[in-house]
Amino acid sequence: MRRLLKWSTWRRGGNNAAETSMIVAVAALAVPLLLFVGASWIAYGDNQREADERMTRTLDLLYNNVRATFDSNQLVIANVIGQLDDYASEADIRSNAEKIHERMNRLVESLPQVENVWVLDAAGNALVSAKIYPLPAGLNFADRAYFRTLRDGSSTRTISQVLRGRLKDIDYFDVAQRWRSPDGHFDGVIAVSIRLSYFVDQFKRASDSPLSTASLVRDDGTFLARYPDPPLIRQLGPDSGFMQEIQRHPEQGRYTTQSSGSDSVARFFVYRRLPDLPLYVLHGYALETIRATWIGRMGLHLIFGVPATLALFFLALLASRRAVQQSQTLDQLHEEQARRQLAEESLRQSQKMNAVGQLTAGIAHDFNNLLTGIGGALEMIGRRLPDPAPEIARFLELARSGVMRAATLTQRLLAFSRQQPLQIEAIDANRVVSGMSELLRRTLGEKISIETILAGGLWRAKADAAQLEAAILNLAINGRDAMPDGGTLTIETANAHLDDGYAAANVEVSPGQYVLIAVSDTGSGMDGDTITRAFEPFFTTKQRGQGTGLGLSMTFGYIKQVGGHLKIYSEIGHGTTVKLYLPRAMAEMQAAIEPVAQPATAVGGGPVVLVVEDDPAVRDFAVAACREVGCTVYQAANGEEALAVLAVRQEIDLLFTDIGLPGEMNGRQMAEHAIERRPTLKVLYTTGYTANAIVHHGVLDAGVNFIGKPFSVAALAAKIRSMGF
Structure with missing residues (x-):
């Protein structure tokens, strides 16, 4: 006995202290780690949002610059056509070529993006140039794809691919427009040659990161200009991220893909289309840049956080060892006291059981009557004194508390003597439902199909088995009456947890763990007014003589008496589900208590x-x-x-x-x-x-x-x- 007492005392005192101290030590590591992980997640999201905002601003800048450039080009083309309209024929234009050249040169000399402006006749021969006079003999552009496109009439304006100059060794592309006479006849082409270097310089100035890119791309995937370096692939294929994305979102959008440049960096791209032109402005931002910024930011936290966390952990370990030593010393001091308390408790329990057996049968009834009289008198005094003095109110409250404690004691005495109206015990709800299957089939008839879905690992519930069977039977009969032409009755069991939010929205519901028994039918359903009155005594929707209206009332009262909860869900034409929530038996809770992970507070970033x-x-x-x-x-x-x-x-x-x-x-x-x-x-x-x-x-x-x-x-x-x- 002495050895058993020492062992149990050490287990209860020293071991608990050691476990508590170890929990504190582990928490000293786990809590900072969790905080660091949470902070890292938030910081990464902040970095992503900052990068997205930076990309949007950069794209706006690029887009406005490119759009202004093409608007200027269009004004140049319109001005040149206006000048050409002053001449009656092609021969007249050739004879005034020098004059036209000078006017065109003055027009574009302040536009750094324009390499040259060409006026081509219907055969592709160069008539006038803004930057070259006189023109070389035999200069013809009929072989250019943009000229053939405009000549054949499939388009009035086009943008060429990247071209190599025939007179100057530079890269450029042409913005070309059909030149027509007033009667609609094809007279030739006006082409504005744009330097690629102009856009590369613009993109370079707008770059906000060493790995960021900016591109000008046609809607067929052909690159016209790109910074920092020309792409290895001049034209993107139909399966590329850009081509697939503009099919879904032709005006603007965003996507992530591996860069087609020589660096092969994974980037996040945003793009926008120029109005009335088959051109897109793209801006790419390297994912590596976002990660590098995030890692640098979190590294500063690690530099200061790791030493502090380790120091806290070792202090907790030291405290754990000292706590174990102190607990063992206290166990030795209280060993004799614990032995005496154990003996006294055994004697007290034996005497109490004997007293209950002798007194309950003869006294409990009279004792309840006395308590009823005392409680009623106290209530009447309270009604006669709506505003008693503070001292009187305090004594009245003490008396009421005494009556309540005495009533609770009486109920416990009756429970000991097995005269309690409800025999509440820890039951297996799966066994109760399974045991009723045959009874339900006989009661409900052949028109009703019964399905039982029993949860594995179901907790034990605190309930009176007989009253629970009666409640399920009442619900099943109500479901049958709601399905006069037949249907399906489904009985399910599950473990459930009603949280604080649900308890606050439903009166007399305590948050916690429950065992759920749900009875569902495919009947006619109930409207909102019927659901509201469903638990009222003697209320029924059945015809006279077919029901008393007490079934749901008795079920509701029983569930509330055992500390449970009842909820009805119903829709007209779809049936009804009645959910019974029985409190989980506390004996099981004490036998297998496990730490419950608390949900983290939401910090944003959801859909x-x-x-x-x-x-x-x-x-x-x-x-x-x-x-x-x-x-x-x-x-x-x-x-x-x-x-x-x-x-x-x-x-x-x-x-x-x-x-x-x-x-x-x-x-x-x-x-x-x-x-x-x-x-x-x-x-x-x-x-x-x-x-x-x-x-x-x-x-x-x-x-x-x-x-x-x-x-x-x-x-x-x-x-x-x-x-x-």
Whole structure:
């Protein structure tokens, strides 16, 4: 006995102290590590946002410069055509070539991007040049692709690929426009030659990073200019990231791909198309730059954080050793006291059991009557004294507390004597449901198909088994009466957790762990008014003589008596689900306590969500829950309003919708319309029905993204993450 006592005392004192100290030591490492990981995640997101803003500003600068350049080129072409209109014929132009050359030269001498301006006749022969006079004999451009395109009439304006000068050894491209007579006859081509070096210099000045790039690309993937170096590939293939992205978003967009330049760096690109031109301005930012900035920022934290964390860890280890030594010393001092307490407790327990056995049968009834009289008298005194003096109020409260404690003691005495109206014990809900299967089949008849879905690893529940069977039978009979032509009754079990948010929204619900028994039917369903009155005594929707209206009332009272919760979800035409939440048996909780990981507070970075829910209270909670996990949230009350929001809010990534919605479209039909318009949109459904009942009743196909009501903030966050956000 003495050895057993020493061992148990050491285990209870010294070992607990050691475990506590070790937990503190581990926490000294784990908490800073978790904080560092969280800070790293936030910092990386900040770096990405900063890089995105920097890229957007740079692209705006590049776009405005390039657009201004091409606008100037177009004005040059228009001015040259205006000059040529002053001459009646081609021969007249040739005879005045020097005069036209001088006017054209003055026109472009202040434009650094213009290498030359050419006037070509219908055969491709050079008539006039802005920078060269006189022209070499026999200079012909009919072999140029842009000339053939304009001559053949397939386009009025075109932009050539990169060309090599015939008179000067430079790279350029031509912006060419058809030159027509007033009657529409093809007279030739006006071509403005643009230096590639001009755009390279512009791109270089706008560069904000050593690995950033800027490019001017035609819509067929042909590069015209690029900084910092010319691409190894002059034209992008149809399977490249750029060509695929402009098919989806032809005006502007962004994508990530391996650079086609000689450096082969992975970059994030943004692009924008020039108005009325088949040209795109691209800006690329190296992902390596974002990571390098992030690593440099977090490295500073490591320099100061690692020594402090290690010092804290070793101090915790030292404290752990000292705590164990102190605990062992205290165990030795209290060994004799613990032995005496153990003996006294055994004697006290024996005496109490004997006293209960002798007193309960004869005294409990009279004692309850006395307590009723005392409690009633105290209540009447309280009513007669609505505003008693503070001292009187304190004594009244002491008396009421005494009555309550005495009543609790009486109930415990009755429990010991097995005269309690409810025999509450830890039960196996799976065994209760399985044992009722045959009874339910005989009671409900052949028209009703019964499905039981029993969860593995189900907790034990605190309940009276007989009363629980009666409650399930009552719900099954109600389901049968709601399906006069037959249907499916689904009974499910599951472990459940009702969080603080759900408890705050539902009166008399305590947050914690529960065992769920859900009874679902495919009957006619109930409207909102019927659900509100469903628990009222003697209220029934059945015909006279077919029901007393006490079934749900008795079930509700029983569930509340054992500390549980009952919730009804129903939709007209789709059936009803009644969920019974029984408190988890505390004996099991004490036998297998495990640390519960607390969910991290959301810090942003989640998807943009549209919440569609017709019930205002549920919609408010869903919006608050989405915001709690870091989402940007829009909301709608029905399908028509949701589609209108989606039409104007292109940034929405996730549609979170109730299946049962008012109006012409339910949630599933509304989601189908939304996906037809935006195939990349992801959808998450919710409803009061259980997931298995939904699938088996044919409301949704298996494999859809679904979360049942009630849902917690942590469960919603996990579901959104599982969808890839």
